Amino acid sequence: MTRAEPSRRRVMGAGFGAVAAALTGCSAGSGPVRRLRLATGPEGGPYNAFGRALARAVAASGHGLEIVPVATAASVDNLRQLEDGSVDLALAMADAAEDAVLGREPFARPAPVTALARIYVNYTHLLVPRDGPVRAVEQLAGRPVAAGAAGSGVRVVAGRVLRAAGVDGGAAARERELGLAESVSALREGAVDALFWSGGVPTPALAELTGQRPVRFLPLDGHVSALRERYGPVYTAVTLPAGVYGLTAPVATIGVGNYLLARRGVPDGAVRDLLRVVFDRWRDLLREVTAGARLEPRFAISTGAVPLHPGAVAHYREVYG
Template identity: 70%
Template sequence: MIRADTPTTTRRSLLAAGGGALAALVTACRGQSGPVTRLRIATGAVGGPYNAFGQALAQAAGTGGQRLEVVPLATAASVDNLRKLDAGSAELALTMADAAEDAVLGREMFPRPVAVTALARVYVNYTHVVVPARGPVRTLAQLAGRPVAAGASGSGAQVVAERLLRAAGLTGARAVRARQLEAAESAAALRDGEVDALIWSGGVPTPLLADLARELPLRFLALDGHVAGLRAVYGPVYCAVTIPAGAYGLREPVGTIGVSNYLTARADVPDHAVRELLAVVFDRRRVLLAEVTAGARLEPRFAISTGSVPLHPGAAAYYRSVFG
């Protein structure tokens, strides 16, 4: 039995939302199927995994006969996406679970709670701290005072990087020299010797890093020793996971920190649109997660586990109707 904790949307809440998903209803029709619901999905940087997921979802929705038009928006990712949901400039968003919980609870980068709802827990991000294999850095502590690419401003990678560095005691006099760079910029900076490490959170393998590993021998730092400290502060949103041997040419597995990814929505997205969207997601899950091996867990029991982020009523109805 799946329980939706989201309160029923009221007329007052719809008016207060400033249009939101109501403005997404367009008059175009696909044959005799009725009006099409246009949903903008905040993804991530072009070339990144969120953007690729959004593009694939848009294509799947457009060819599946649903009354949906999904429009991907390139963004800085998680935090930026949640702000767009709050502002009504997107109806859907991909986000890391830690940023989503911050938004719901109104903490850290969110001065007040954001009315975000979950449609599905999609897959697990693996935290990568990557250094040149031939360099001197073998532990996180050895990054003290060094230049580090620590995620783009407004990204989930930045959230994880800041928390991880604090947990490792890399603050004050021991702080790294953090540079806020997108994934492609981070990889280029590491390759060119402009930074001594990059911090990234994504699926395994992340194609960008797999490409970099073919140019530059890489070392992936073990991070699993910091999971307990992060969980003590932020709860079970963080977990221990392992980058498997073979990924990125690794000879041995590397323990690291896992953070789930959620597909989220504004509460005022119509229930029927959510049900149709989730039908596409589950029908095309292999295509949507084609580039994710480790951490790919898009199945019902996993999908409904969204922590402090309540399921959208339409999502709860979908899971009940399809999976009981």
């Protein structure tokens, strides 16, 4: 997996000519509107917000596309819907997307999905009550933990962090499959001793929680190496900055990219038109989910083991060289 980036450069270099020659147009005025279903996430969540913002931007672009956001459980659910053809596009965390492409659990076989762009980074949040006894992941053994909804990317990363910390087997935490709103309520009411979340910074629901109950954000950077060794470079060290959530000092944690994905059968021209909108309107799109992020081509093409869609290869090569 460490050789993914050089391989991608070769694809975008020598192989581009053949790809570009095969492109068929799908731009404004060339025919009827093409409707593409986009698997997002739960209502009120960041993926759903991004999907709705993208739908509005595409509708205003005149590119002959219509994006239809579909509410889902998020990453794992989205990838399954993409694989079975229920949707044309999807948002997913990088670790879940690579699991799908490589046929790793929870996927029974490799899924034929492609990437359009790596759009922003999720920050892994682990919150505990400030007045409680837990000060490290290892101390969650035997305790109730809100570990993300079933079918979500949060569920994947939470389980992996707990296993990396040795909080499994006989020392397992009592993981509860809860969505973000349910997780916040459970921590606020004392029904769980910790809350995992993976999302942009700040996540509004967590910002609201920190104003209602004193919490502690636990550092997770000590587990990055173990995760990278087992699952590859989809996991990186990032920092929750001082000031966000009322933090008086930075908190080092784990970053995971988010990909915009497509079925291989989505026409190249539709992909190119969609990416034009994404790069034209990235400030508006990312404002919905995370503060201070930028979308740049060298960042966007870094999709690891998930291959770029041919239309995406053509777009990046044509626009950015």
